[in-house]
Amino acid sequence: MDKRRSELNIEGVRHTLAHxxxxxxxxKFPKAKLxxxxxxxxxxxxxxxxxxxxxxxxxKEIEGEMRGIIKRGFKIVGKxxxxxxxxxxxxxxxxxxxxVKDFIKEKKQLTVYYTEPGVFYDLCKGGHVKxxxxxxxxxFKLNKVAGAYWKGxxxxxxxxxxxGLAFETKKELDSHLTMxxxxxxxxxxxxxxxLDLFTQSDLVGAGLPLFTPKGALIREIxxxxxxxxxxxxxxxxxxxxxxxxxxxYKVSGHWEKFKDDLFHVKGGTDEFVLKPxxxxxxxxxYASRPRSYKDLPIKYFxxxxxxxxxxxxxxxxxTRVRSITQDDGHTFLREGQIEEEISRxxxxxxxxxxxxxxxDYWIRLSLRxxxxxxxxxxDDKTWDKAQKIMADILKKKKIEFKSAxxxxxxxxxKMDLMIRDSLGREWQVSTIQLDFNMPYRFSLTYTDENGExxxxxxxxxxxxxxxERFIGILIEHFAGAFPLWLAPVQVxxxxxxxxxxxxxxQIIRELHKENLRVWLDDRNETLGKKIREAELQKIxxxxxxxxxxxxxxxxxxxxxxxxxxxxIKLDEFIKNMSLKEKAA
RNA sequence: GCCGAAGUAGCUCAGCGGUAGAGCAACUCUUUCGUAAAGAGUAGGUCGUGGGUUCAAAUCCCACCUUCGGCUCCA
Numbered sequence: 001m002d003k004r005r006s007e008l009n010i011e012g013v014r015h016t017l018a019h020x021x022x023x024x025x026x027x028k029f030p031k032a033k034l035x036x037x038x039x040x041x042x043x044x045x046x047x048x049x050x051x052x053x054x055x056x057x058x059x060k061e062i063e064g065e066m067r068g069i070i071k072r073g074f075k076i077v078g079k080x081x082x083x084x085x086x087x088x089x090x091x092x093x094x095x096x097x098x099x100v101k102d103f104i105k106e107k108k109q110l111t112v113y114y115t116e117p118g119v120f121y122d123l124c125k126g127g128h129v130k131x132x133x134x135x136x137x138x139x140f141k142l143n144k145v146a147g148a149y150w151k152g153x154x155x156x157x158x159x160x161x162x163x164g165l166a167f168e169t170k171k172e173l174d175s176h177l178t179m180x181x182x183x184x185x186x187x188x189x190x191x192x193x194x195l196d197l198f199t200q201s202d203l204v205g206a207g208l209p210l211f212t213p214k215g216a217l218i219r220e221i222x223x224x225x226x227x228x229x230x231x232x233x234x235x236x237x238x239x240x241x242x243x244x245x246x247x248x249y250k251v252s253g254h255w256e257k258f259k260d261d262l263f264h265v266k267g268g269t270d271e272f273v274l275k276p277x278x279x280x281x282x283x284x285x286y287a288s289r290p291r292s293y294k295d296l297p298i299k300y301f302x303x304x305x306x307x308x309x310x311x312x313x314x315x316x317x318x319t320r321v322r323s324i325t326q327d328d329g330h331t332f333l334r335e336g337q338i339e340e341e342i343s344r345x346x347x348x349x350x351x352x353x354x355x356x357x358x359x360d361y362w363i364r365l366s367l368r369x370x371x372x373x374x375x376x377x378x379d380d381k382t383w384d385k386a387q388k389i390m391a392d393i394l395k396k397k398k399i400e401f402k403s404a405x406x407x408x409x410x411x412x413x414k415m416d417l418m419i420r421d422s423l424g425r426e427w428q429v430s431t432i433q434l435d436f437n438m439p440y441r442f443s444l445t446y447t448d449e450n451g452e453x454x455x456x457x458x459x460x461x462x463x464x465x466x467x468e469r470f471i472g473i474l475i476e477h478f479a480g481a482f483p484l485w486l487a488p489v490q491v492x493x494x495x496x497x498x499x500x501x502x503x504x505x506q507i508i509r510e511l512h513k514e515n516l517r518v519w520l521d522d523r524n525e526t527l528g529k530k531i532r533e534a535e536l537q538k539i540x541x542x543x544x545x546x547x548x549x550x551x552x553x554x555x556x557x558x559x560x561x562x563x564x565x566x567x568i569k570l571d572e573f574i575k576n577m578s579l580k581e582k583a584a
Numbered sequence: 585g586c587c588g589a590a591g592u593a594g595c596u597c598a599g600c601g602g603u604a605g606a607g608c609a610a611c612u613c614u615u616u617c618g619u620a621a622a623g624a625g626u627a628g629g630u631c632g633u634g635g636g637u638u639c640a641a642a643u644c645c646c647a648c649c650u651u652c653g654g655c656u657c658c659a
Contacts, residue, residue: 053588146654147587154656158587161654189652193595202632202650258659277659311585311657312650320658409659433659460659497616524616532620546618558619565619 011039012129014166016076017066017140018044019113019128021162023120024065025050028058034122035095035150035159042176043140043166047148047159049095054145054160062162063142070137074115076128086110089121095150096123139173140166188475189317195480195537197471197488198318207315207322209468214488217517218474219325219467221486223303226327226352226464233348235301235329240281242305243272251441252280253377257410261309274307279435279460282330283442286456291446296456297333297341303467304328318472319427325467332444332456342393342415342432345461349417349430352463356474357483358419363399364428365390366407366414377411377437386434387413409460411437421476429470433460481538481560484580488517491577492534495522496546503550507543507570514574531558541577 018037025032025048035047081089083104089112090096100123103110113124129135144163150156167173184190192198197215204210211219227237243265249255254277263274275281282300291298305325314320331341353361368376368383376383390413394401401415408414417430435458445453464470474482484490491511495504501522511518519539521530527544534542542558544565549555557573558565 056589144653145588148655149586152656154586158655160587163654200650206650252659254659261658279659306659308658313585313587313655314657316652411659494619496618499616526616526622527618529621530619535620542619544619548618556619563619 009129009134010166010168012127013135013168014039014044016128016132016135017164017166018046019076019115019120019122019124020066020069020135021046021062021142021164022048022122023069023115024062025162026120027065028062033095034093035148035161036099037122040163043143043164045161045163047150047161049157050160054162059142059145059162066140066142067137069115070132070135072132074132076113076115076130077117078111078113078124078126081110081112083110086112086123090123099123136167136169138170139168140164141173141177183476186476186479187317188319188472191475191480192318192472195475195488197475205322206312207310207320209318209321209323215471217488218471218482218486222356222464222467222470223327225355227301227303229348229351230301230327230329233299233344234297235299238282238285238300238302240275240278240285240302240304242275242307244275244281246271246273248280248284249273252283252438253410253441254280263307263309276306276308278302278304278306278326278328279330279438279458280442283438283444283458286332286444287442291332291456293334293446293448293454296446297331297337299329299331301327301329318468318475321466321468323468326462327464327467329461331459331461332439332446333459334446334454335457338389338434338457338459339393339396341459342390342434343397345432345459346397346399346415349432349463353417353419353430356486357477361417361419361429363394363401364407364414364416364418365394365401365403366409366416367403367405368408368413369406372406375410376408377441382436383413386436390415390434409433409435411435419473421473427469427473429465429473430463431461431465435460479538482540484540484577487538487540489519489537489539490517491519491541491543492530492537492539493518493520493543493545494527494530494534495520496527496544498522500545500547500550504545507545507555510570510574514578516574516577535560541573543573 015038018039021044022034022037025046026034029048029050031051033049035049037044037046083100086100087097090100100110110123111125112121113126113128114121142162142164146161146163147158148161150159165173165176167176192215195214196212197218198209198211200209231237246255246259249259249262258276262276265272265274285300286298303325305323307323310320310322315322333341353359365387367387373380391401391403394415407416412433412435414434415432416428418426418428420426439456439458444456444458446456448454474486482488493504493508495501504520504522508518508520521534523530531542531544538560540560542560544556544558546556549567552567553569554567555570555573556565556567
């Protein structure tokens with residue numbers, strides 16, 4: 001079977017399994033109401049309205065029932081039906097009935113599928129296998145249950161969604177399960193604890209991670225690196241307080257949209273809010289004195305934390321938090337300078353991402369939703385202009401991108417950089433946002449060459465996005481084995497006995513002179529145990545120091561992941577290390 | 585916020601109406617060791633928090649907090 005046919009077939013298998021799932025659930029719960037059941041990556045799901053929650057045992061039973069249905073064998077038959085027939089068939093299925101009515105309104109052809117006439121009908125446009133023999137009953141597994149709103153709308157009823165994994169062969173299913181187990185091992189929440197990078201406290205609260213010394217060190221290294229790069233590109237560091245009067249956001253437009261997601265701070269009779277973003281503050285630095293066209297572009301930058309009252313159910317690990325640190329920059333410029341500035345931003349972006357080892361990413365051009373213009377500030381003309389400028393830059397630079405309507409910020413279009421993590425999830429990290437609206441709302445001006453007042457354009461940009469989330473993604477990307485320049489501990493020094501301690505201290509002094517981060521393990525433990533622990537901590541270099549090294553003046557080096565050791569001079573080791581650091 | 589699952593020692597987990605358990609980690613002692621776990625001992629818990637039921641609650645019920653899987657949202 002060629003690849004194309006194989007892909008078609010697995011889609012068909014997954015789609016058919018969704019129907020089989022619905023049939024099995026109806027058999028067990030005859031009163032269940034059916035939602036929809038599409039194919040997704042690696043499997044399928046189906047939504048049901050049930051009278052009680054499902055237990056893992058229920059899931060196993062349903063899975064068994066599905067196997068029974070497949071093993072008994074069936075053919076899938078499609079049949080076009082009239083609106084009246086469809087309404088009659090689904091008279092006890094309110095969600096299906098709703099879909100039938102939607103389709104009638106859209107004048108769509110109604111098709112039903114069934115395995116045996118009279119037993120089980122499902123509303124469906126097709127795309128199945130023809131015969132149950134095409135489905136391997138051992139190559140699927142119902143793997144989780146979750147709630148989901150009918151039609152994905154928050155106001156609608158919450159249905160029970162059953163997820164399944166499905167492949168053509170059991171081998172593929174098993175390797176997928178192994179992959180999931182692997183992914184779990186590199187889950188940043190687990191590694192964060194094991195490598196002692198960050199923690200959480202019930203007393204501090206949800207979505208407010210605390211960084212331990214090692215995690216804080218990684219933050220510092222990243223911030224230093226990004227800070228230096230910003231300086232190189234002409235950004236000036238600014239500083240703003242973390243609270244403000246609400247008026248600031250009433251002017252910017254954020255208040256109207258996000259006031260329920262802000263943390264409110266009271267001091268006596270005064271009311272403040274914690275800043276949920278930095279751009280309005282930065283506009284006030286721009287506005288603090290008159291600006292000439294000769295000053296532009298003006299580029300402000302700082303790494304600072306914002307606070308957003310994210311929905312409690314959304315919080316988790318470092319990837320969605322309420323205290324979000326951004327490497328945030330705002331550039332104020334003239335329209336004619338946009339292309340050059342965005343080009344430089346794209347350059348910075350690729351420098352930062354390749355420095356930390358991300359090469360698999362793509363750009364999403366996030367546009368306004370043309371069907372819901374009320375959600376955005378500004379007029380059509382401005383939006384069309386802004387969106388065209390961004391698309392043209394990407395086209396001119398021959399950067400591949402996908403447009404996404406409805407993903408823009410409420411003040412302007414964005415270039416969002418999407419990367420993939422080890423769990424296959426896509427994350428937005430960097431963002432570059434073109435904003436013609438906010439400068440206008442804040443009445444920002446500069447004087448042009450004719451002595452006339454003009455409104456500048458503003459570009460918002462962040463490359464790591466959120467430091468917390470970025471570190472979370474990095475932890476998973478490297479499975480905790482950070483490259484040398486990011487590793488909180490770069491060298492572990494293991495002493496074999498107490499007699500060599502003085503020699504160890506001597507080595508540490510030399511390594512410290514080179515600003516290397518060293519940890520001495522002189523505990524009264526066996527060498528095997530010390531090595532095991534240093535390896536589990538994923539420390540890049542392990543030096544074993546005993547009598548042999550002391551008398552020869554050499555060191556014994558074990559590189560992360562490599563069992564064979566090298567015995568070399570300390571100078572040589574230091575030289576290699578600094579070469580590697582520079583390369584990174 | 586919504587649907588569901590869960591919270592017992594630092595970590596992983598057992599106990600599921602009758603005065604709280606294991607392994608690893610920690611600490612002490614012995615051992616001073618050559619490339620992924622030395623041995624013995626000691627200590628450690630208002631069983632997430634607060635209410636309730638009961639002669640008796642880690643165990644049953646309620647509320648809240650936190651975590652996890654999804655949904656929705658994301659400046």
